[in-house]
């Protein structure tokens with residue numbers, strides 16, 4: 256296993272990434288790089304996303320999930336063109352048939368400029384609330400911009416040109432999930448909030464409202480991620496592990512059963528749909544692992560199609576086909592998750 260026997264999650268003030276001095280940006284980038292290499296998880300402060308933007312997001316999520324199911328289902332993800340909208344409990348089914356105790360609202364890059372050519376890109380399906388669209392949309396854009404800053408930091412940390420990732424993140428297939436974990440009505444049933452997994456994308460910018468997230472260290476121990484005021488949790492996903500040739504690690508994590516209502520807002524920062532994800536030229540391998548190249552969008556869509564009920568039904572009735580090459584992807588996503596957990 257690549258990552259170390261860490262016992263805690265590094266906390267890094269990233270305000271220096273916005274500094275005019277490259278020396279200062281490199282100093283912070285080196286800290287990010289150490290955390291991404293040793294742990295695959297970190298928390299950041301100094302990110303510049305205001306409390307009011309964060310509060311607006313949380314407020315809109317609370318309001319939406321409080322609505323009766325039949326109203327939420329008017330914005331069901333299965334009727335959208337870019338895989339956005341309401342995800343009821345049980346819609347997602349993971350390898351082994353597990354179901355998580357959660358509901359979600361998924362917001363994608365709102366891509367309206369061209370005819371939709373790829374399954375995960377297109378206009379986002381918003382609910383019938385102008386405030387939701389305003390506040391959630393504003394948060395999405397701010398968090399995506401923070402993602403661009405982190406991409407620059409990770410590039411410096413890898414010894415690459417600062418803009419390396421900018422060329423492949425123009426209209427990224429990056430999804431913001433508003434997740435609601437209700438209070439568990441049946442504390443006997445053994446259902447996790449979210450079972451053990453790694454994230455598929457490059458990295459995730461996560462805002463949680465309560466504790467519950469746990470991270471697997473190299474010793475096989477689950478380490479609690481504490482709730483830190485004003486901080487975001489950042490974790491490396493499969494694609495940045497590949498791009499960095501294993502220098503950064505996608506670390507397995509889970510959400511344990513919740514004893515209080517909990518919300519969590521991950522923004523999964525990915526690349527443009529057609530980006531070929533392979534080790535970046537010039538980065539020496541770390542360890543024995545060799546990475547097969549994959550296509551960013553096809554990989555995300557193939558994983559999604561195999562876990563969401565409405566897409567599985569289309570696969571089964573033949574109205575949807577998986578992208579070419581999707582079959583050979585078991586070393587990522589859930590397959591990889593199972594191996595690590």
Ligand SMILES: O=C(O)CCC(=O)C(=O)O
Nearest residue numbers: 449454463468510519521
């Ligand atoms: O709820 C959380 O804190 C984490 C959610 C998560 O890991 C995911 O959605 O991939």
Ligand SMILES: [Fe+2]
Nearest residue numbers: 452453454508
């Ligand atoms: Fe995750």
